Amino acid sequence: MKRPGIQDVGLAVCFILLAVIAFRPSGVVGGRLREWRAERQVVALYREEWRQVAADRRSVLGSGDAPHTIFEFSDYRCPCCRSSHETVNGWAASGRARVVLVHVPLSERSAQAARAAICAEKQGAFARMHDYLMTTEDWESGDVDWASVAVAADVPAGTRLIRCLDSAATTERLARDAALADHWRITATPTFVSEHARIVGEASETDLANLLGSDLFR
Structure with missing residues (x-):
């Protein structure tokens, strides 16, 4: 050999x-x-x-009877969050998934918008405020009259909403959302999470379908 x-x-x-x-x-x-x-x-x-x-969680899009739940960690000024909005809304409206929003504001103005969404939620109008904030830009710069924003979003305005914006309860809610993002190791917006997987960045129809049907981590 x-x-x-x-x-x-x-x-x-x-x-x-x-x-x-x-x-x-x-x-x-x-x-x-x-x-x-x-x-x-x-x-x-x-x-x-x-x-x-x-x-x-209470910032919810879609029916509580939907067969699936998706968590979306989002910021109202995040371009990829905005570009995913129509797709996410479509899934919620179709009844295919319940979408739970977790607020992860990355700027002071985004934090103000998140507060407005939380306060609208308390009046049963979260979806309307959320849609308005995701699809308009008039609130993004300058001095913002949030009561006027609420009216434009077809959300009941008035002293109740204004008091809610800076309330201790709203501050605590944002802190809880931030704590969940940290605990679940969320490092970017948007991040979409199912029980089996997650997607970071803009999500398409195919991405969301794969997110819910993926057996990659089973």
């Missing part, structure tokens, strides 16, 4: 070294494995807490 030559041994050593480099934690494959494991841990967290968290 032919004994391996120096060249063969050298090649074998090179392959072993490349494998060690690739699979070590800082290597390409090792890095991908680390990301995959982290993603599985996040999805396991969603599953564990899903029903309790879903039952505790």
